[in-house]
Amino acid sequence: MKKSIFTILTLLFFSVGLFASAGLIASVELFTSVELFTQNSAESRKIIDKTYNDYISSEGIKLSFVLTTIDSDGEEFDSQKGVxxxxxxxxxxxxxxxxxxxxxxxxxxxxxxxxxxNISNPSESELASISPLALLGMYKDGYLLKAPASKTLNNKGVHLIEMTPIDATKEFKSINIYIEKVSGRLIQAFFTLKNNMQTKIDITNYNDNYKFNDSDFIFDKSQYKDTEVIDLR
Incomplete structure (x- = not known):
């Protein structure tokens, strides 16, 4: 099952920068949940804030990832690699x-x-869905964070933090993130949908001090001479 560009970008950038759409508090019960969240998740928030701040201060990030889809029975049936x-x-x-x-x-x-x-100029609302900086840090408002659990993943000590959206209408039922204790980097994330389908992202070869040229983010037609170009702007 192939995912849309939007879905891939959302999952990947959430994993890299720990962002998500902010949820709205709609009842007294949710206000109570937020109060408990504030009291009980200080340690988790501190861990995530460090990962977030490391991203903000980075000159550039280059990483490899594997995005895997898992059905409700726990069977993996689609895997995509990327950089x-x-x-x-x-x-x-x-x-x-x-x-x-x-x-x-x-x-x-x-x-x-x-x-x-296809060439396009995304609208302001579309930019908010694909731009890393536009979405960074929004995790602070929309999720309840459980206290971190100490785990081992790929022979590394990690913090497991479960995030649950405050807004029950959100697409994700829960998000589990695994942050390496030594480096503070996120190395795996699990996104569970309401139908219990899951997407797993494994992040490897993480370089947070990569030097890029602005031209690295522009399509170079000279490298794709036979490719058809459709300008949708």
Whole structure:
């Protein structure tokens, strides 16, 4: 099952920068939950804040990832590998079936199966869905954080933090994130949907001091001379 570009970007950037759409508090019961959240999740928030601040202070990030879909019975049935390059509001996403470039204004999507590039200028609302900086830090408002649990993942000591959306209408039922204790980097995330389908993201080869040129986030037509270009701007 192939995921949309929006879904992939949302999952990946949430994992890298720990962001999500803010939830709205709609009842006294939720206010009570928020009060408990404030009292009980200080340690988890401190751990996540460090990861978030490391992202903000980075000159550029380059990483490899594997995005795996898991059905409600726990069976893995789709896996996609990729490389993400991120600098402030700019990014380049490389995957098996597509590449995406975004220079902060213009987006190029290369669909490899048909050798076609679509060019667009996302609207303000669309930018809020794909721009790392536009979404960074919004985790602070929309989720209840459980106290961190000490676990081992890939022979590394990690903090497991479960995040539950305050707004019950959200797509995700829960998000489990695994942050390495020594480096403070997120190395795995599990997103559980309401139908119990899951998406797992494993992050490897994480370089948070990568030097990029602005041209790295722009589609270079000279490298794709036979590719059809469709300008949707």
């Amino acid at each position: 993400a390059s991120i600098k402030a509001n700019k990014f380049h996403l490389e995957m098996n079936d597509m590449d995406v470039w975004f220079d902060g204004k213009t987006q190029w999507v290369l669909m490899k199966s048909i050798d076609e590039v």
